[in-house]
Amino acid sequence: MTAPLPDAIDSRLDRMLAGMEWELQRSRRSRxxxxxxxxxxxxxxxxxxxxxxxxxxxxxTGCWTTVAAGDLVLVPQPGDLTVRGEDGADLTAVVLAATPARPRDDGTLPPALVARAFGPAEPGMATLVRGMECGWNTVGGRVRSGDTVICSRIATTIAVTAVRMWVEQQPAGTDRWLASALDPRIARTLHAIHTDPARPWTVADMAREATMSRAVFAARFAEVVGRTPADYLAATRVDAGRALLADGSATVAEVAHRVGYRSELGFARAFRRESGMSPSRWRSSVRSSSAP
Structure with missing residues (x-):
């Protein structure tokens, strides 16, 4: 059972979900x-x-994330999503296109979000997914008038329900979308940091992104995000480093430079603080766990 959302987040979420709209491109069930x-x-x-x-x-740009039966993975903006099957993965993949009615502030959502146990928690939505024999996949190849409109509205309803569930499942104050819901000025800084974590950021630079004084910004950032600007920057750089370590052949020193650290030692210290192990050990553990 999820805890109720704070009023500030609840109100922003209502406005955001009300403006979300997608058009169904195609749907397909496969194994x-x-x-x-x-x-x-x-x-x-x-x-x-x-x-x-x-x-x-x-x-x-992400790392592998395990999902189980009943989970729903939403990619809210154009991107790639790769699935690796385990234990007979049976899934429905739905491709969407955003409509002009879609708001700009959903850009603070991550590239992909996972609504855990979506099926058991929202059985009506799960039934709609199972029945998405629309457009290219209509039974017998027959497309009925209105299928595109009806299936697009069904797909939008499923997607916005997933966003709501994902928000409810986040630990309070730890996600940048929840932080941005409380203060759009802080959201501008968060977006800038995630867009270019390697930039030689100072607190003054971050404050300018938020159009706030340095002192006011530092206090407000800590209040909303739950971490100091410097700590948040370090965590973001470590996240970017994880993706590079998991998906590429770059050395730890090369990764450190690419995510904004002047030395391998500084990156390793931050990485160990966030992950509890060194970058080299973390990469070895990821590779061993993903080996067939």
Whole structure:
């Protein structure tokens, strides 16, 4: 059971969800065999619902994330989503296109979000996903008048329900979307940091992004985000470093430089503080866990 959202977040979420709208491009149910990978979204928004089995998913720049039957993965903005099958993964992949009615402030959402246990918590929505025989996948190849409109509204309803569930499942104060819901000025700084974490940021630079004085910004940032600006920057750089360590062959020193650290030692200290282990050990553990 999730805790009620603070009023400031609840109000912002209502406005955001009310403006969200997508058009259904296509939907497909398929099975990804154990160990096989499939890119189910390519430069597109959409969602994947896992009916049975388990799987791992990742975006172009992210790490593998394990999902189980009943979970829904939403990609709110155009991007890639790859699925690796485990234990007979049976899924429906839905490709969406944003409409002009979609608000700009959903850019603070992550590239992909996972609504855990979406099926059990929202059985009506799960039933709608199972029945998405629309457009390209109509039974018998027959497309009825109005399918595009009806299925687009169904898909939008499923997507916004997933966003609401994902927000409810976040630990309070730890996610940048929740922080931005409390203060759009802080959101501008968060967006800038995530867009370019390697920039040689100072607190004064961050304050200018928020159009606030340095002192007021530092106090407000800590209040809303729950971390100091410097701590948050370090955590963001470590997250970017994890993606590079997991997906590439760059050395730790090269990764450190690419995410904004002048030395490998400084990166290693920050990485150990956030992850509890060194970058090299973390990369080894990820590679060993993902090996077939």
């Amino acid at each position: 990804v065999t154990d160990g096989a990978t499939a890119t189910v979204l390519r430069d597109a928004a959409g969602f994947v619902f896992l009916h049975d089995g388990s799987a791992s998913v990742r975006t172009t």
